[in-house]
Amino acid sequence: MTYVELSALDLALAAVLLLVNGAISLVLGLRLEASLAIAAVRMAVQLAAVGFILKLVFAQTSPVWTLVIALAMVLVAGYELLQRQERRFAGWWAYGLGNGTLLLVGGLATLYALTVVVGPEPWYAPRYVVPILGMVLGNTLTSVSLALQTLTENAERERAAIEARIALGAARFEAFGHVLRRAIRTAVTPLLNAMSVAGIVTLPGMMTGQILAGADPIEAAKYQIMIMFVLTGAAGLGALAAALGGVLLLSDARHRLRLDRLSAAPRAATG
Amino acid sequence: MAVLRIDYLQVPGIPALSFEVAAHECLAVEGPSGSGKTRLLRAIADLDPAQGYIYLEGVERRELPAPQWRRRVRYVAAEPAWWAATPREHLPATPRLERLLISLGLEPAMLDRPVAELSTGERQRLGLVRGVADEPGVLLLDEPTSALDTQASALAEELIRFQLLAGRVVILVSHDAQQIARLAHARLQLAGPAPALRPRQVSAAA
Numbered sequence: 069m070t071y072v073e074l075s076a077l078d079l080a081l082a083a084v085l086l087l088v089n090g091a092i093s094l095v096l097g098l099r100l101e102a103s104l105a106i107a108a109v110r111m112a113v114q115l116a117a118v119g120f121i122l123k124l125v126f127a128q129t130s131p132v133w134t135l136v137i138a139l140a141m142v143l144v145a146g147y148e149l150l151q152r153q154e155r156r157f158a159g160w161w162a163y164g165l166g167n168g169t170l171l172l173v174g175g176l177a178t179l180y181a182l183t184v185v186v187g188p189e190p191w192y193a194p195r196y197v198v199p200i201l202g203m204v205l206g207n208t209l210t211s212v213s214l215a216l217q218t219l220t221e222n223a224e225r226e227r228a229a230i231e232a233r234i235a236l237g238a239a240r241f242e243a244f245g246h247v248l249r250r251a252i253r254t255a256v257t258p259l260l261n262a263m264s265v266a267g268i269v270t271l272p273g274m275m276t277g278q279i280l281a282g283a284d285p286i287e288a289a290k291y292q293i294m295i296m297f298v299l300t301g302a303a304g305l306g307a308l309a310a311a312l313g314g315v316l317l318l319s320d321a322r323h324r325l326r327l328d329r330l331s332a333a334p335r336a337a338t339g
Numbered sequence: 340m341a342v343l344r345i346d347y348l349q350v351p352g353i354p355a356l357s358f359e360v361a362a363h364e365c366l367a368v369e370g371p372s373g374s375g376k377t378r379l380l381r382a383i384a385d386l387d388p389a390q391g392y393i394y395l396e397g398v399e400r401r402e403l404p405a406p407q408w409r410r411r412v413r414y415v416a417a418e419p420a421w422w423a424a425t426p427r428e429h430l431p432a433t434p435r436l437e438r439l440l441i442s443l444g445l446e447p448a449m450l451d452r453p454v455a456e457l458s459t460g461e462r463q464r465l466g467l468v469r470g471v472a473d474e475p476g477v478l479l480l481d482e483p484t485s486a487l488d489t490q491a492s493a494l495a496e497e498l499i500r501f502q503l504l505a506g507r508v509v510i511l512v513s514h515d516a517q518q519i520a521r522l523a524h525a526r527l528q529l530a531g532p533a534p535a536l537r538p539r540q541v542s543a544a545a
């Protein structure tokens with residue numbers, strides 16, 4: 069594989085485009101120049117830091133280090149998930165449900181992709197674990213977040229209907245049936261759309277990266293197809309698991325609707 | 340033999356209650372708004388957590404899976420809620436259905452009209468039909484005629500009387516003193532809300 073290495077000068081030249089944006093902001097009084105500068109510096113520092121960390125991690129093939137990195141990724145994804153929830157579950161379940169789903173589904177899908185599908189030697193090689201887990205978590209995060217958001221929103225809106233079904237003798241999953249189905253559908257629809265337009269409207273980032281790095285486009289496409297299957301499968305299962313877990317948390321062992329287990333809407337996000 | 344026995348039931352905002360209602364009997368629950376009439380009915384149907392004991396024919400509610408309890412002890416809300424497009428999807432397909440509808444002055448053709456197009460009174464009567472169609476032993480009726488005119492109310496009362504004849508236990512919440520006089524065999528008077536209102540949800544009950 070051959071690719072053109074970028075020099076510091078190349079990066080600086082690319083940054084000129086952003087400087088143009090900043091200048092326009094100044095001229096038009098958009099007052100975006102400060103945020104633009106901060107965001108650009110943040111992006112550069114974050115990516116550079118990740119690059120150095122990955123270089124260190126990739127230098128050794130220790131299963132322990134790979135596991136530590138993987139767990140850290142799950143925790144960060146879980147935190148991000150929580151930030152996206154308008155209504156959270158009370159107590160530890162606020163963290164438990166999201167992190168549990170991400171760990172279970174993300175872990176299983178990544179393990180499956182690595183051991184059964186790709187099969188690098190050794191299978192825990194961080195060069196494969198980190199990017200695949202990262203993509204799986206990113207996708208699952210979005211669908212789990214959508215599923216929980218739709219579930220909690222509709223459980224409140226449809227409170228009377230759910231309780232009517234409970235009063236008629238429905239068990240909790242039956243009583244939540246229409247709300248549960250809507251939550252899963254809402255979470256899965258963007259995944260279907262992403263598959264439908266892949267390669268036509270958008271050229272997926274991973275495939276683009278591989279092609280830029282000198283890979284054969286056919287090979288890059290094959291990798292992308294594999295990744296789409298794994299990502300979509302994981303995200304769909306994640307939405308299902310989170311929605312089912314959410315129903316369990318919004319009801320109790322006596323099949324009562326327990327909206328009191330949802331906390332109030334969180335304070336406005338800071339930063 | 341008493342069918343429904345309430346033993347030291349603690350509903351938030353109401354002093355602990357103990358009473359019995361036998362088959363063929365109607366107990367009326369009276370009290371100003373906020374006195375806990377609905378909360379009492381919901382607790383008996385096990386829709387809200389509450390301390391204390393409720394026995395149906397000697398079986399305490401916790402001895403049965405909750406859905407099974409609620410198929411025998413049926414709470415019928417004043418404003419029935421719907422989750423599907425037409426009434427038919429909310430009702431059990433029993434041969435009694437048509438008769439029940441007609442007894443409340445409803446056209447059976449109404450079953451396939453969109454729920455959203457029905458009037459409040461029609462919906463309330465359909466809610467009553469839905470509540471009794473699978474023949475629960477205990478009916479907890481929360482203002483069952485609040486949205487009905489005199490004629491429809493009379494039909495609804497006739498239905499309640501028929502349920503009593505068939506051996507059901509009825510607990511009726513109503514603001515209509517005359518209706519209570521016509522239907523009830525016993526009365527339970529709840530005091531108004533306490534000066535400091537307690538929060539609606541109990542924290543760690545059962």
